[in-house]
Amino acid sequence: MLDEDSQLIFPRLDPPAGGLTSLRQRLEADRSDSRYRTAGPRRALGAAAAVALVVCLAVGAQWQRQESLANLQRWGFIGDPNFDIMSNSQQPHAQPGLSVENTLEAAAMPVGNTSGTVMFYWVESTASGDD
Amino acid sequence: MALATPLPRRELEDLYLALEKPVYNVVYRWLWHREEAMEVVQEAFLKLWQKSHSQTIDDPRAYLYRTAINLAKNRQRTLRVRNLFATREWMMRQGTTDDGRSADDDLEQRLDNMRVHIEKLPSKLREVVTLSELTDMSYADVAKILKIKAGTVASRRHRALARLRKSLEDDHA
Numbered sequence: 088m089l090d091e092d093s094q095l096i097f098p099r100l101d102p103p104a105g106g107l108t109s110l111r112q113r114l115e116a117d118r119s120d121s122r123y124r125t126a127g128p129r130r131a132l133g134a135a136a137a138v139a140l141v142v143c144l145a146v147g148a149q150w151q152r153q154e155s156l157a158n159l160q161r162w163g164f165i166g167d168p169n170f171d172i173m174s175n176s177q178q179p180h181a182q183p184g185l186s187v188e189n190t191l192e193a194a195a196m197p198v199g200n201t202s203g204t205v206m207f208y209w210v211e212s213t214a215s216g217d218d
Numbered sequence: 219m220a221l222a223t224p225l226p227r228r229e230l231e232d233l234y235l236a237l238e239k240p241v242y243n244v245v246y247r248w249l250w251h252r253e254e255a256m257e258v259v260q261e262a263f264l265k266l267w268q269k270s271h272s273q274t275i276d277d278p279r280a281y282l283y284r285t286a287i288n289l290a291k292n293r294q295r296t297l298r299v300r301n302l303f304a305t306r307e308w309m310m311r312q313g314t315t316d317d318g319r320s321a322d323d324d325l326e327q328r329l330d331n332m333r334v335h336i337e338k339l340p341s342k343l344r345e346v347v348t349l350s351e352l353t354d355m356s357y358a359d360v361a362k363i364l365k366i367k368a369g370t371v372a373s374r375r376h377r378a379l380a381r382l383r384k385s386l387e388d389d390h391a
């Protein structure tokens with residue numbers, strides 16, 4: 088019944104007149120909206136902000152790494168043959184017997200403190216047998 | 219059909235001339251209100267225009283129908299709330315029914331009768347049946363708009379029509 092009488096069930100209405108004119112007016116009003124005039128500069132500003140953020144993060148990470156190295160140096164761990172490095176199992180780059188510098192290079196991340204995900208245990212491996 | 223960004227004004231107007239009526243008819247079956255339906259149609263075209271300024275729209279027609287249906291559903295909820303605070307008598311004094319139509323027109327009466335049956339349909343069936351019955355689109359086209367399979371369009375249309383048929387028969391019995 089519906090297939091034959093679809094036009095009866097779903098009569099197609101004519102939209103009110105003047106639709107295109109009304110749309111044109113809306114488009115004109117929309118075009119004068121500042122968002123389109125400033126879309127280019129805003130995009131450029133957004134891209135610049137994103138680049139600046141990445142640079143800041145990279146510089147910050149490098150600074151933290153240098154700080155960690157400086158601390159290790161100050162505490163006398165680097166270059167001291169009496170100290171070896173061990174790690175917990177969550178840090179694959181740190182291996183017993185690997186030097187501090189090499190471990191830091193391999194991890195490519197700031198280490199040297201006991202907080203956060205990277206945690207090193209500095210163990211004296213002297214002839215005394217202490218661990 | 220991939221469009222350059224932004225959508226050229228001329229193309230948008232051509233699209234409007236081609237799709238104003240079918241989009242209006244689909245939207246009307248959600249709102250049952252001429253002015254509100256027209257408002258949604260215009261808003262959908264405006265959104266298409268605005269969207270084309272920020273990204274390439276592969277299928278403007280599908281985007282347009284999808285947007286129009288979503289806008290109509292949102293507007294429908296708003297209208298329901300508004301109608302809670304408006305009396306039918308007040309609306310009649312303004313020369314319209316509570317959905318903004320002339321009460322005497324045969325066509326309007328027929329629409330009013332059909333509204334009862336169409337509104338009984340679940341949203342998913344209603345989307346399919348209005349798009350397939352009022353726009354001359356193929357199942358594949360409707361499937362693209364609703365992001366479902368063409369077979370699903372066919373089965374939902376079949377179910378929608380069966381329910382409408384049953385509802386009409388019950389009404390006449």
